[in-house]
Amino acid sequence: MTLFKHELKAGCVSLIAWTASISALISVCIFIYPQMKNQMVDISKAFSDMGSFSSAFGMDKINFGDFMGYFSIECGNVLGLGGAFFAALLGITALSKEESGHTADFLLTHPISRLTVLLQKLTAGICQFVLLDAVVLSAIIICCAAVGEKPDMGLFMLIMMSYLIMQIDIFCICFGISAFIGNKSIGIGLGVAVSLYFLNLISNLTDKAEFLKFITPFSCTDCGYILENRCVNMKYLIVGIAVSVMLASVGALWYNNKDIS
């Protein structure tokens, strides 16, 4: 577990910064809800008249006047985009930073197999998302209590869980890509996160693009579906996890035999 602890320690500042930023933004969204509550009927009507734009963000299926509806759109976008960018950055640099920083010579000449390196880095990454979401969840609960809202905890946990899975999926995809690249990786990671986000928006616009939901992990964070069915859409969830595990495994296989430059 030495490398696992080292990775957690090395990523500590970054984790605190991202967690604080996401928690702060979500807290602001929750704190302004009481002021916006009375205007929500008009806002919901305005969104329902915006056609494809509302569909793209999943706002056509959600009641904006309800706290859970408000939360899933406003807070969901902050947690979705923020979490996805953090996941992409963490995943894409997980292995490539050792090569671009020339620390792979130090790490890989110790009596530790590359497979162990991969598993401990992967576990440390996943652990960081659990920590991030746990802190964000605590912040949300405190903020809800402060503004006097009592959200449906079952739905609330489902939404949070779907975002955690989405973050881990993106982390695994970028982790897999990280095995193939040596440096200049951050741009690729952010590009992957943005592309997956926009694929989800496109897939919401038309039924013809529904197949894109199988490609992007954002599809399992469809809050409209979660609020309506009280569950995550399992077909997207399973395919998303399978694709992520497959990409991370391909990356791991490649890295196991890769020449370290």
Place this chain on the structure above:
Amino acid sequence: MNAVTVRNLSKYYGKSLGIKSVSFDVKEGDFFGFIGPNGAGKSTTIRILMGLISRSGGEAMLFGNDVSKNKSRLYSDIGYMPSEPLFYGNMRVGELLKLSARLRKADCDKEAKLLCERLKLDTSKRISQLSLGNRKKVSIVCAMQHNPKLYILDEPTSGLDPLMQHEFYSLLEEKNKVGATILLSSHVLIEVQKYCKNAAIIRNGSILVSDSIENLGHTEAKRVSLKCNSVFDESLYKCRSIKDFSKSGDCLSFLYKGSPNELISVLSALDVEDLSITEPDLDEVFMHYYSSDGSERKSL
């Protein structure tokens, strides 16, 4: 038993040749020098031995075990120093040494402290604040703190000041005396000649010769250096037994390969003030290999 066995080892980077059919052995307890200029293939060979790059062909074994198998068991007894050591910049030296020890599942505090004192290494400094020389010292401590059975050192003294180089070699000699095997690559011949027992010379990815330092330096030719007051006879320049002739003021230096009587006869014609006849040093052997294809060694 061989600590290192390399047999017909080859590495191609795409179509470009790294090393070709490299073979040499390093016996347990040996102090082995791996000599060659930049780009000759020293680091490629060492990186294959350390499992950082794969081989295109041949065998690479440490203590009789293939380097591609049982890596975690094999490398617990090896101390490695890369030619350009780089570490996690935000860590302090002490933290990095502890990380290295923990990755080896070893308690190295006592030995690390001793080494840091001898190398005058400040463990409270951040890695990002260190010069190349100090990073080399960190690398030395990482390679030595667990008292491995085999040291694989890639150009270990580059960047170290002469005092630290001396201290470093003292440490290596101490480790070697208690049975550790040392394989070091270098292009500083004087240190190889001074400390190593055996050496291999590599050029353009191929081993030219692998032998004891004594045999590498021992040739039929002798280096003759003399100071004389008389005007040099032209016949001296034309003598077929004399090579590599150089003159500086009253001083002459040349390689002589021939009958001792002929040399005495040639020198007797001169008013010699001072004379020394020595074995050619490793530098000359090395230069010979690098200025020709090596096949002419017998004529040196």
